[in-house]
Amino acid sequence: MPNVVGCTMLSRAMFRCGQMCSRVFAVEFDLRTEPLYFTLSAKPHILHHDYQRFFGDGKIFSLYIDSDNRIQKAQTHAEIKTKLSKKIARDCDVLETCSFIPDVKNSVVKGFCIRDKSTPGISEEILKTFRQNESVCVFSYKRDGQYCWQELWSPVNQTEKAERQYVTPASTPLYHPSTLDIRSSDVFYSRDEAYMVLQECSDIVPESKAVLQLVDEQVESCGGVGFPVIVIEGLDASGKTTLTEALRESLNATLLKSPPQCLAPFRQRFDSEPPVIRRAFYALGNYITAAQMGKESLKAPVIVDRYWHSTAAYAIATAVSGRLENLPRPDSELYQWPEDLLRPNLVLLLNVNPEERMRRLRDRGQDKTIEENELEVNQLFRLKVEEAYKRIQNPSCLSVDASPSPQEVLQQVLRLIRNKCHL
Incomplete structure (x- = not known):
């Protein structure tokens, strides 16, 4: 500073x-x-x-x-x-x-x-x-x-x-x-910014070196994509996994996730680190996923389970204390997409009422991140995450009601994809 x-x-x-x-x-x-x-x-x-x-x-x-x-x-x-x-x-x-x-x-x-x-x-x-x-x-x-x-x-x-x-x-x-400090410590708007953080902490977080090596090996500059890339976003237990699997089968598409599977061995380690290190780790995960998107979209449509919207929305909601009104203004540069990150063709945000989401979480009984646990007990935090999702631009999210049955949600989403992406 x-x-x-x-x-x-x-x-x-x-x-x-x-x-x-x-x-x-x-x-x-x-x-x-x-x-x-x-x-x-x-x-x-x-x-x-x-x-x-x-x-x-x-x-x-x-x-x-x-x-x-x-x-x-x-x-x-x-x-x-x-x-x-x-x-x-x-x-x-x-x-x-x-x-x-x-x-x-x-x-x-x-x-x-x-x-x-x-x-x-x-x-x-x-x-x-x-x-x-x-x-x-x-x-x-x-x-x-x-x-x-x-x-x-x-x-x-x-x-x-x-x-x-x-x-x-x-x-x-x-x-x-x-x-005032979100741009330097919570949300990263270029690969180089996130990369630098892991370089700076490599002595105290040795796993950083392995992550950076993966970035060097997998991330390449990629221009336009071939087939459409569709990102499915939403809070935990909003139905993303069920929908993305169904879309993969219906569209004969490739399914990717962010953070990518290659970073799975490091997630627990970085989840225990302070925000600036944890955010940089997840930001680099988006760039690895983007490289995979560019390659796979040359062969088939690509469905992505979470991407930059999740990374930014959770980071902003966590960094901004207090009331919903404390969030950056809707026209803030903090909601703008990174210029060096591949843009998807369509981003769909799944919405489900809080009661239904809590029921699904109880039924799943899976391990959750600190922030996902926070969603369960802190209504204010959930509202800030949801609002941050809606404010992100270029591309923005298209809202989808995910409360009906999985089959009804699938048909609703397929109609949107055919209309927006001409599939």
């Missing part, structure tokens, strides 16, 4: 210099509402309503992970998140927070906010272990009546009085902060 002039609150050395910070801080204290936005200033500012409520109880700390090495930053964030979830007592709130420059891409620095209401407080002992990492900066918040300020936190008494940076309410930014 490029250095930002004047951003003192994320560096211990610069903080001590007493420079002002142009950044905005955001705390997700209630996913149903806007985050709590504030800046820092040298002069006290009276706080009202939500700010008084948030800063009013117990000890409050925040920590931010900042590093020029995006792999190190992502891993540190994941490690701290895991440790906080295991070590913090029930009467401590751990909330997602970040610092950013409004409307500036790649300016987000992620972290956590801890509200410790326990007696005695237990969070400080845990925070001591985090301060040993040079990329982690920890702050404490203190109140004096209607004022609140942020200080660089130290587990011992400081010999010098820390400079106070007063919490000052900030207006809601034009774009939700979590959208």
Whole structure:
């Protein structure tokens, strides 16, 4: 991440210099509402309503992970998140927070906010272990009546009085902060961008080398296709597997999947990695599938079970915290198809009501990814995934009601394919 002039609150050395910070801080204290936005200033500012409520109880700390090495930053964030979830007592709130420059891409620095209401407080002992990492900066918040300020936190008494940076309410930014870094850490819009991430993490994730070798062996530049390529998209248990198998037989087509089978031995390993590494892995899977599509379409129609729409929709929905309204706007460049990725002729999005989908999931009883588990318990996440699917452009998805019987869905889809692809 490029250095930002004047951003003192994320560096211990610069903080001590007493420079002002142009950044905005955001705390997700209630996913149903806007985050709590504030800046820092040298002069006290009276706080009202939500700010008084948030800063009013117990000890409050925040920590931010900042590093020029995006792999190190992502891993540190994941490690701290895991440790906080295991070590913090029930009467401590751990909330997602970040610092950013409004409307500036790649300016987000992620972290956590801890509200410790326990007696005695237990969070400080845990925070001591985090301060040993040079990329982690920890702050404490203190109140004096209607004022609140942020200080660089130290587990011992400081010999010098820390400079106070007063919490000052900030207006809601034009774009939700979590959208500012999607392009660099969650969705990849070229093969080279995803390839570079796995190169950077090859020392800590040895499997990356094998994946990159597969990419080098299988991915070739491919122009137009011969027979039509039809992609079937949808949430887990929407009927994709049943439909794609039926289409393969009905159209005498080749059936492909994304991620491709050659990456199956590595999926469990990469699913356990931070988002930037996991997303890069799945992005490269799309490019391998694209190479297979180009070859197979010269011989017969090609049916593909998931493709770039899934990769992007799940990544965007996961990266964007909070409400549905926090998603990138419908006309955002984040929904545009990668220029170097082969485009299918038709993309069909299977839709099924939540109750029916849950019934199918229970009947299947198969192992699911973290995100597929999240779909079952988090209605908001499901809605964000579905909306992201609908907003992806060039090509966009054509919606199909997948609630009827498999045979009825098949006939409906065959009519669409014959109409759109002239098969």
